[in-house]
Structure formats: C-alpha cells, structure tokens
Amino acid sequence: MTAVDTLIRLENVHHTYTSTPPIAALRGIDLTIRAGEYVVIIGANGSGKSTLARHLNALLVPTRGNVWVDGHNTRDASARRAIRATVQMVFQHPDAQLVATRVEEDVAFGLENFGVPEAELADRVRAALESVGMWEQRQRAPHLLSAGQKQRVAIAGALAVRPRVLVLDEATSMLDPQGRAAVQTILRALHQRGTTIIAITHEMDEAALADRVIVLREGHSVMDDTPRRVFARADELRACGLDVPPLVEMARRLGLPVCLTTDELIAALRQRAPALRTNPVTPPSSPPRAAREPIIQVEQLSHWYLRGLPLETRALENVDFEVAEGETMGLVGATGSGKSTLMQHLNGLLRPHRGRVRVLSYDLGDPATDVRAVRRHVGLVFQQPEDQLFAQFVGDDVAFAPRQFGLDASAVRERVRWAMQTVGLDFEAFKDRLTMTLSGGERRRAALAGVLAMQPQILVADEPTAGLDPRARAQTLDIFRRLHTEGTTLVIASHRMDDVAALCSRVTVLNDGHTLAHGETHDIFARVETLRACGLDVPPIVHIADALRAHGWNIPPGIFCAEQLVAALGGT
Amino acid sequence: MDEFELLRYVTIGQYLPTNSLIHRLDPRVKIVGLGMLAIVIVAQNSAVGSLLGLGIVLALVALARVDMRLALRNLVPSAPILAFLALLQLGFGWGARTSGCLAVWSWGMFNVTICSIEAVIALLARLVALVLLTSLLTFTSTLSELTRGIEWLLRPFQRIGVPADELAMVFTIALRFVPTLALEMEKLLKAQAARGANIRGGTNPIARTRQMLPILVPLFINTLHRSEDLAAAMEARGYTGGAGRTHYVRLHLQRADWLALVVVMLVVAMLVAIGGMK
Numbered sequence: 058m059t060a061v062d063t064l065i066r067l068e069n070v071h072h073t074y075t076s077t078p079p080i081a082a083l084r085g086i087d088l089t090i091r092a093g094e095y096v097v098i099i100g101a102n103g104s105g106k107s108t109l110a111r112h113l114n115a116l117l118v119p120t121r122g123n124v125w126v127d128g129h130n131t132r133d134a135s136a137r138r139a140i141r142a143t144v145q146m147v148f149q150h151p152d153a154q155l156v157a158t159r160v161e162e163d164v165a166f167g168l169e170n171f172g173v174p175e176a177e178l179a180d181r182v183r184a185a186l187e188s189v190g191m192w193e194q195r196q197r198a199p200h201l202l203s204a205g206q207k208q209r210v211a212i213a214g215a216l217a218v219r220p221r222v223l224v225l226d227e228a229t230s231m232l233d234p235q236g237r238a239a240v241q242t243i244l245r246a247l248h249q250r251g252t253t254i255i256a257i258t259h260e261m262d263e264a265a266l267a268d269r270v271i272v273l274r275e276g277h278s279v280m281d282d283t284p285r286r287v288f289a290r291a292d293e294l295r296a297c298g299l300d301v302p303p304l305v306e307m308a309r310r311l312g313l314p315v316c317l318t319t320d321e322l323i324a325a326l327r328q329r330a331p332a333l334r335t336n337p338v339t340p341p342s343s344p345p346r347a348a349r350e351p352i353i354q355v356e357q358l359s360h361w362y363l364r365g366l367p368l369e370t371r372a373l374e375n376v377d378f379e380v381a382e383g384e385t386m387g388l389v390g391a392t393g394s395g396k397s398t399l400m401q402h403l404n405g406l407l408r409p410h411r412g413r414v415r416v417l418s419y420d421l422g423d424p425a426t427d428v429r430a431v432r433r434h435v436g437l438v439f440q441q442p443e444d445q446l447f448a449q450f451v452g453d454d455v456a457f458a459p460r461q462f463g464l465d466a467s468a469v470r471e472r473v474r475w476a477m478q479t480v481g482l483d484f485e486a487f488k489d490r491l492t493m494t495l496s497g498g499e500r501r502r503a504a505l506a507g508v509l510a511m512q513p514q515i516l517v518a519d520e521p522t523a524g525l526d527p528r529a530r531a532q533t534l535d536i537f538r539r540l541h542t543e544g545t546t547l548v549i550a551s552h553r554m555d556d557v558a559a560l561c562s563r564v565t566v567l568n569d570g571h572t573l574a575h576g577e578t579h580d581i582f583a584r585v586e587t588l589r590a591c592g593l594d595v596p597p598i599v600h601i602a603d604a605l606r607a608h609g610w611n612i613p614p615g616i617f618c619a620e621q622l623v624a625a626l627g628g629t
Numbered sequence: 630m631d632e633f634e635l636l637r638y639v640t641i642g643q644y645l646p647t648n649s650l651i652h653r654l655d656p657r658v659k660i661v662g663l664g665m666l667a668i669v670i671v672a673q674n675s676a677v678g679s680l681l682g683l684g685i686v687l688a689l690v691a692l693a694r695v696d697m698r699l700a701l702r703n704l705v706p707s708a709p710i711l712a713f714l715a716l717l718q719l720g721f722g723w724g725a726r727t728s729g730c731l732a733v734w735s736w737g738m739f740n741v742t743i744c745s746i747e748a749v750i751a752l753l754a755r756l757v758a759l760v761l762l763t764s765l766l767t768f769t770s771t772l773s774e775l776t777r778g779i780e781w782l783l784r785p786f787q788r789i790g791v792p793a794d795e796l797a798m799v800f801t802i803a804l805r806f807v808p809t810l811a812l813e814m815e816k817l818l819k820a821q822a823a824r825g826a827n828i829r830g831g832t833n834p835i836a837r838t839r840q841m842l843p844i845l846v847p848l849f850i851n852t853l854h855r856s857e858d859l860a861a862a863m864e865a866r867g868y869t870g871g872a873g874r875t876h877y878v879r880l881h882l883q884r885a886d887w888l889a890l891v892v893v894m895l896v897v898a899m900l901v902a903i904g905g906m907k
Contacts, residue, residue: 116861138867146865153858156866158772158805165877170867175875182877196646200808214866363636367645367699406633406819429825437823443851444813445820447843457843461825493850507824 064127064222064253065090065113065144071121072108072276082108084276085122090255092221095248097264097284098257100273101298101526102497106257107149109273110226113255114144127221142171145215149227149524151207152200160202160210161186161195167218185217186210189243201368203392205236212243222253230259230524233391233552235592241266259526261288262302262597265317272297289315300527303555303597303619310623319604326605326626352515352546353380353403358412360398372398373570375412380515380548385541387561387578388550391592394567396550397440400517403548404428404435417514433462436513440520442504451477451495451503452488458511476510477503480536498529505536516540517548522556534559554596558582558617566591579615598622633819635811645768647694652769655886656778659770662893663762669900670758676747678903679754685896686758686765695768703764704757711756718749776801777878794871802859813851817844 065088072083082105090096100106111117112124115131127143129136145167148154157163164182173181186192189209199207208228215223225244229237241263248254256263264270270287272280274297280287287294288305301309308316308325316322355378363369373395380386390396401407402414405421405428414421419431439445448454455476459469474484480502487503495503501521508516521537522530537560541547551557557564558578565575568591574581581588582595585603595617602616602625616622646652651659670682690700704711720739730744766775780797787793821844 111861114865116865138869141865141867146862148858148862148865150858152809153855154862154866156802156805156859156863158801162773162877166868167866169874169877170869172873172875175877175879178875178877198808199805200812218867362634367696401819404823406822429827432823432825439816439820439823441816443847443854444816445824447817447821447847449846457821457826458824461827511825 062091063089064092066125067112067122068124069122070109070112070119070124072105072112072117073120082276083112083119086276086278088271088278088281090222090253093248093251093253095244095254095266095268096256096271097267097269098255098271098273099259099261099264099299101528104273104297105276106273107226110146110224110255110257113222113224114146115140116146138171142218143220144222144224145218145220146224146226147208147211147215147228149230151204151211151231154211155199155207155214158198159195160191160197160199163199163210164195164214164217167214171218181217181219185213188216188246189213190239203236205232205239205392208232208236208240209243212240216247220252222255223247225254225256225258227257227259227524229263233592234554234594235391237263238594259524261300261527262304265302265304272299284317285315288317295528298526298528300531304601307598307601307619307622310619311626319601322601323604323608326610327608349381349383351379352382352417353378353548354413354415355379355399355402356413358399358402358409358414360402360407360410362398364410371570376567376570376572378565378572378575380546383541383544383546384563385537385547385549385561387557387564388548388567389552389554389557389564389588389593390550390567390573391552393569394591395570396567397519398570399567400437400519400548400550403515403517404432404437406437433511434513435515435517436508436511438505438508438516438518438521440523442500445504445507446492446500449491449493450488451482451490451492452484454492454503455488455506455510457507462511472510472512473506476506479509479539480506481532482506498525498532501525501529501533502536505533509540513545515546515548517550519550520552521549522551522553530556552593554582554588554594555598555618558596558598566593568592579617582617583614633815633822635815635818636808644771645695645699649692649694649769650885651689651693651765653885654769654889655880655882656770656774657781657880658882658886658889659766660775660778660782662889663766665893665897666900667759667762669897669904670755670762673755673900673904674751675903676751676754678900679751679758681903682900683754683758685900686761690761690765693765693769695765700761700764700768701757704760707760711753715749715753718752719745722748772801772804773878777876777880781880792871794874798871806855809855810848810852813855814844814848817847817851 067086067088070083070086074080074082086109098106098109108117112119112131113126115137118131124131126140129140131140155163156166161182164185165178168178168181183192186195189212191206191209191213194202194206199210202210229240232240244254244256258264265284265288267284270280270282270284271278272287272294279297280290288301291301291309294301304317304319304322305315308314308322313322313325313329316325355376358373358376360373361369361371376395376399378399388396388399398407402409402421403416405426409422416431417434419426421431446454447457452473455473456469459472464472473488477484477487482499482502492503522533525533534556537547537549549557549560561578563576564578564581566573566581566588573591574584574587582599585595585599588595598619599617602612602622606612612625616625673679673682690697719741722745730742732740732742733746734741776797779800780793783791783793783796
C-alpha cells in the first residue's frame with residue numbers, strides 16, 4: 058500500500074469526556090483506513106464506537122493522539138471544512154439530522170454550506186434523491202416520513218456532497234427489514250463506485266458483508282481483521298458483549314469452518330455429507346389452546362390520525378386481533394403498518410373510531426369505561442426508554458405507577474424491589490442511581506420495571522430489543538420468557554423476526570393498517586413471499602433451511618431457530 | 630376521544646399544495662402584498678370599506694383554491710371572544726351613543742342603533758379578513774419560501790448588524806421542530822398515562838401544574854439531547870454560519886409577480902380612497 062491510499066489515520070487516539078466522573082471513551086486507538094475499503098465497527102453499548110466515529114470528521118478532536126483525514130490533522134481548524142467535505146456522516150436518529158422543512162431542501166443543506174454554485178444544486182439534489190429512491194417524495198415534510206425514508210433522505214444529504222468517505226453511526230438500528238435492506242443495497246452500490254464506507258452496527262450479519270471488521274471493547278480496538286477471521290473467535294466476541302451471525306453459529310454447531318454466506322454453508326455441508334444425515338424431527342406441536350379464553354378481542358377496528366383535517370391519514374382499517382390468556386403473541390409489520398396504533402388501543406390510550414376493542418372485561422369503545430382501571434391491568438412499554446423515565450432516580454421512577462394507584466409506602470417498596478429484581482437490576486445498587494446515567498440496556502430494563510411495577514396481567518411491548526447490543530438483547534429476551542412462564546399474557550411488536558421466533562407462539566401480521574395474516578408462528582414463517590411483500594422477512598434460519606431443501610436435504614417444515622435446524626442436520 | 634393527539638392543534642405553517650396562481654407567486658410579493666392589504670383593511674372604519682376588504686380577501690382565498698371551511702377553522706377558538714366583543718360594541722360601543730342614529734332596540738343601558746350595527750359589521754369583517762390573510766400566507770407558501778422571503782427583506786438591515794442569514798436559519802429550525810416537539814410531548818403524556826397518571830384530572834391549577842412537571846423535565850432533557858444531536862449533524866454537514874452559503878430555493882420575480890404587485894397596489898389605493906371618504 059502506498060501512502061496515497063491512506064485516507065484516514067488514527068495515531069494513539071485517546072478521548073476522555075470531561076463529565077463528572079470523567080469517562081475515558083477511547084484509550085489508545087491506532088487505525089488506518091485506505092481508500093475504497095468497506096469497514097464495519099462493532100462493539101457493545103458504551104464501547105466507544107460513536108466517539109470513534111465522531112473523530113473521523115473532526116466533530117471531536119482527540120484529547121491525546123492525532124487523527125489525519127486526507128493529509129489534514131483534525132486539530133487544524135482551518136482544514137475542518139475540507140475534512141467534512143471528504144467525510145460525510147449519517148447518524149442513528151433520523152429525526153435529529155434533518156434540518157429543513159422539505160425533503161429536497163434538506164438534501165441541499167450540505168451543498169449550500171459548502172458553497173456549491175447555485176446552478177449545480179438542482180441537479181445534484183435530484184441525483185442524490187434518485188439514488189436513494191426518494192425523488193418522488195421531494196416535496197414532503199420530513200416529520201411525515203417513515204423512519205426508513207428519513208434515513209434515506211439523510212443518506213441522500215450526505216451523498217449530494219460527493220464525499221470520499223461515508224460514515225454511518227448505527228444508521229439502520231431504527232429501521233424495519235426492508236428499510237435496512239434498502240440502505241444495504243445503497244451502500245454496496247456506493248462501495249462499488251469507489252466510496253469508502255465505515256459503518257457502525259449492532260447487527261452481526263451486516264458485519265459479515267464488510268471487507269474488514271474492527272471490534273471495540275472499552276475504548277480499545279481488540280480485533281481488526283476480515284469478517285471470516287473475526288467470527289472464528291466466537292468466544293472472544295461473546296466476552297465483548299457481541300455474538301456471531303446466525304449462519305456462523307450454525308456452522309460452528311455443526312463443526313464446520315466459518316461460513317459467511319448460505320452458499321458457503323451448503324458447500325461445506327456437501328463436503329461433509331457422509332458425516333451428516335438428516336434426522337426426522339417432529340415439527341413443533343402447537344399447544345392446545347382451544348380451551349383458553351380470549352383476553353384481548355379486537356374486531357373490525359379502524360382508526361385515523363388527524364381525523365377531519367387535511368392531513369388525515371388512516372392508520373388502521375378493519376383490523377382483527379385476538380390474544381388468549383397466557384400466550385405470547387407476536388405483532389409484526391413494517392414501520393407505518395399500524396403496530397403502535399393497535400397497541401395503544403389495548404390500554405385505552407387511543408379509542409376505536411370504528412369497531413370493537415375488548416380487553417379483559419372492559420369495552421374500550423364505551424366512553425364510560427374507566428381507562429385507568431384498564432391501564433392497571435395492561436402494561437405498555439414504549440420503544441424509546443427515554444420517553445418513559447420521568448424521575449431523577451431509578452427507584453422513584455419504578456415507584457411511579459404503584460404510587461399513582463395509591464399503594465402505601467411499604468407496599469410500593471415491595472413492588473419496586475420485585476419489579477427491579479425481575480428485570481435483573483439489583484434493588485440496593487440501582488434504586489438511588491440517576492436515570493440519566495444508566496447505559497442503554499439498563500435504561501431499557503428500568504423502563505420495563507416501571508411498567509411491571511403495576512403487576513399487569515397483560516404486557517404489551519413495542520420493539521423491546523431495538524438498538525440493544527447482542528448481550529443486552531439476549532437478557533431482554535430472557536426476561537420476557539420468564540414473565541411468560543409466570544403466566545403474564547404478552548404482546549410483542551417487533552420487526553426483528555428472530556425475536557418473534559424466540560418468544561412467540563402465535564403471530565399477527567399487519568400491513569398498511571390491515572390484518573394480513575395470523576396464525577401459529579411456524580405457519581406464518583412458512584409464508585416467505587407474504588412477509589417479503591409487506592417489507593418483512595423470515596428469521597435467517599428459515600432461509601438457510603430453504604436453501605438446504607433446495608439442494609436436496611430432507612429438512613422438515615416448521616424450522617425457524619438454530620437449535621431445530623442443527624438437530625435436523627444431526628448435529629448437537 | 631383523541632385527547633393525546635397534539636399535532637391536531639399545531640396548524641402553524643400548514644401548507645396546502647393546491648398549486649394555484651397565488652402559490653406560484655414569489656414569497657416576497659406575497660409577504661409585502663398581503664402585509665399591505667392587512668394594513669389598509671385594518672385602517673378601514675366604514676362597514677362598506679371593511680366588507681369590501683373582506684370580499685377581496687375571500688376572493689383571494691378562492692383564487693388560492695383553499696377550502697373555505699378550513700380557512701375559517703382558525704377562527705373557531707376565538708369565536709367566543711369575538712362574539713363578546715361584538716355584543717359590547719353593539720350595545721355600548723361607538724355608534725350606540727351617537728345622536729342622529731336610528732335606534733333599533735333599547736333595554737336600559739343597552740342601546741342598539743343602525744350606526745352600532747354598522748360598526749359591529751365593520752369590526753367583524755376586519756377581524757375575519759385579518760385572520761384569513763394570515764392563514765392565506767402560510768397555506769400558500771412553504772416555510773422555506775417564507776424564510777427566504779423574510780431573509781431577503783431583512784437584507785438591507787444587515788449593514789446595521791442584523792444577521793439575516795442566521796435569523797432565517799433559527800426561524801427554519803424552530804418551525805421544523807414544532808411538530809417534532811409536539812410528537813415528543815405526546816409520547817411522554819402517553820407513557821405517563823399508561824402508568825396510571827390521570828392526565829385530565831382536576832381543575833385545580835396547582836394540581837395540574839404538578840402533574841405537568843414530570844413531563845416537562847424529560848421533555849426538557851430530551852429536547853436538549855436533540856439540539857445537541859442537531860448541532861452535531863449541522864456541523865458534520867458543513868454548517869459554519871451564513872458566510873459563503875449558496876441557496877437552493879432561488880427567488881426571482883417574474884411577470885406574474887410584477888403584475889400581482891400592480892394589482893395589489895391598485896386595490897390598496899382603492900381601499901385607501903374608500904377609507905378616506907368617511
């Protein structure tokens with residue numbers, strides 16, 4: 058490699074935030090990024106990924122060490138404009154990076170800042186919007202777009218500047234499968250045309266697509282290699298709070314080398330074919346649930362936002378939804394399919410405009426129904442924990458609901474202790490912690506504890522694992538499993554199909570405000586085309602099983618998790 | 630029913646893309662033209678002049694192809710106050726005591742005359758015209774057009790140190806985040822209600838304020854975080870203030886704009902003449 062190829066060089070970079078107490082986010086990073094590379098940076102929440110990203114375009118300068126971008130030191134204030142024109146960045150939260158009130162004007166924002174001649178602006182905005190498939194939406198206001206669309210606009214805004222490097226800071230974590238796939242396609246096309254891509258992610262299968270994977274742990278770079286070699290070190294990754302992609306995990310359990318694509322896995326299986334036979338596995342039998350009473354009954358529900366106003370939008374139309382006592386129901390659908398709207402009907406935050414909603418013995422269409430009584434039995438956990446932590450201290454926050462419902466002091470204390478213990482937050486250690494100082498995973502658990510403190514019969518959770526690293530995600534799934542065995546009825550909305558596969562016995566699919574399908578989880582996951590058509594996907598294992606069947610393996614139907622497939626292939 | 634739907638009440642900057650003649654005018658022409666109309670209509674003191682002003686404004690609303698009911702919606706919240714003012718004016722105001730006016734109905738202090746009826750009509754016509762003019766501006770211009778217009782009109786003041794570019798950016802961002810903050814507030818209210826808070830409860834203002842406090846604190850913190858993120862994003866996208874920026878929305882006056890200005894001038898002159906007749 059000649060020196061010309063080096064685009065970004067980090068030399069012993071340290072960064073310490075001057076908070077109280079000071080937080081050392083980066084502790085000596087050495088790194089060279091060459092032109093045209095596709096680099097993925099992974100690491101647990103709090104490992105320093107975002108801090109590192111912000112050093113790449115001089116949003117932060119190191120407290121010790123140096124960063125060079127295309128020959129400029131980021132400490133040199135006069136070079137910042139040039140640095141930022143070279144390195145453009147897309148952030149995690151779509152809402153926080155769109156500046157203008159119309160899509161096309163937002164895309165032009167960066168160009169305006171860099172003083173691009175006005176005669177060129179229109180063409181460059183158009184080209185950028187077309188490359189992300191958003192030209193048709195150019196006149197719309199950003200707040201009326203879906204999260205996936207907003208993120209595509211943000212990418213267009215960065216592309217319009219024609220940067221040599223594009224940095225994405227967890228830019229797909231809020232997106233549904235279709236939104237994620239769209240972004241991945243755009244990134245691959247850019248990479249092919251020579252743009253250097255640096256992507257930070259929690260999604261291990263996105264890391265598998267890169268040329269190079271860098272693993273951060275507590276501010277150090279602990280691995281820096283090809284995905285194949287990084288994923289061969291599964292135990293070390295787990296120690297970092299990370300994991301390997303499902304394909305790699307499958308291969309590992311079958312005693313095969315690291316496989317990054319389904320084709321590789323099949324090739325490896327073929328080589329080993331004599332050693333592997335397919336076991337006849339009985340498909341998971343559905344538990345008899347005819348006897349159980351429906352606890353939630355939604356019939357022909359319709360709802361409109363801004364009803365009667367010019368921006369009126371239909372959110373739900375004739376939706377049917379039924380949940381039996383004690384079961385775990387998955388609610389899946391792309392962003393904007395109406396999941397949140399439906400969930401908010403279950404505890405009376407929204408009332409039906411048309412149709413019927415019965416929860417327990419309450420009729421929520423009846424204006425006389427005591428909604429507070431309903432809310433006491435139906436806990437609703439929102440997607441963003443920031444929106445549901447009100448109090449300064451964790452203990453007070455968890456106590457919010459029990460106090461609202463008038464429990465006495467000792468009963469409140471018992472409830473808080475129980476709720477915090479249930480989500481795995483030690484009562485004594487956490488009750489006096491400031492909610493603001495919690496990590497991402499802890500914050501999510503505190504928010505969940507705040508809802509569990511009501512001891513609801515029904516728990517409704519919206520995207521409970523979005524934005525969590527693999528370890529925090531596994532812990533969250535464990536909490537829900539435990540609640541299920543203790544008899545709580547669960548409704549889990551998610552566009553992560555592997556979460557649904559891990560938790561839910563039945564699934565309802567929403568598409569564009571309609572009920573598209575409902576049934577046993579394995580039946581729903583057999584309908585790949587239906588799910589794809591509404592912007593969803595099946596769990597990765599289902600794809601692998603299908604590919605194996607296509608190559609002549611005799612894999613029984615109804616397989617959607619790694620354990621089942623490994624068992625079917627005769628592994629352990 | 631839709632107790633949490635805060636966006637319902639946020640009509641600021643509600644743009645209606647009907648692509649009419651008025652929509653296509655230069656924002657500077659719209660700001661100056663509608664501003665001048667507003668001034669001369671407010672200055673009318675006769676019923677005839679006020680009604681004529683209202684008629685012109687209604688014609689403009691029709692020309693903009695804006696649903697009349699929607700345009701009048703903004704009047705609904707202030708209707709009780711308007712009714713009260715009209716009643717005062719009718720019985721006690723100017724014209725009610727003027728001698729030589731034909732009395733219509735009298736009850737104690739309350740004295741309705743032909744003159745006071747005329748005065749009430751003038752008052753209501755002016756107020757309705759004014760509200761419609763304001764809505765017309767936001768219905769027919771996007772926020773960024775307005776911002777660019779205001780920026781250009783402020784430019785002469787740049788010499789005396791008014792940072793027109795930065796002010797325009799502040800204006801844009803403030804308006805851009807109104808709906809975002811409304812949605813944020815809605816989420817917080819819902820999260821509280823979901824955990825048993827009785828959001829609607831009580832008329833006691835102290836109790837209500839105490840209820841709002843737990844919402845205001847996270848709203849404040851979330852907003853701070855958001856503005857930090859926004860500042861970082863703007864910096865990352867190369868924003869360093871107004872100097873050296875180019876502009877995507879370009880303003881140029883076309884023949885229709887000059888024509889509109891001339892028409893507005895004529896109407897204004899006519900209204901001034903009528904206003905001066907009394």
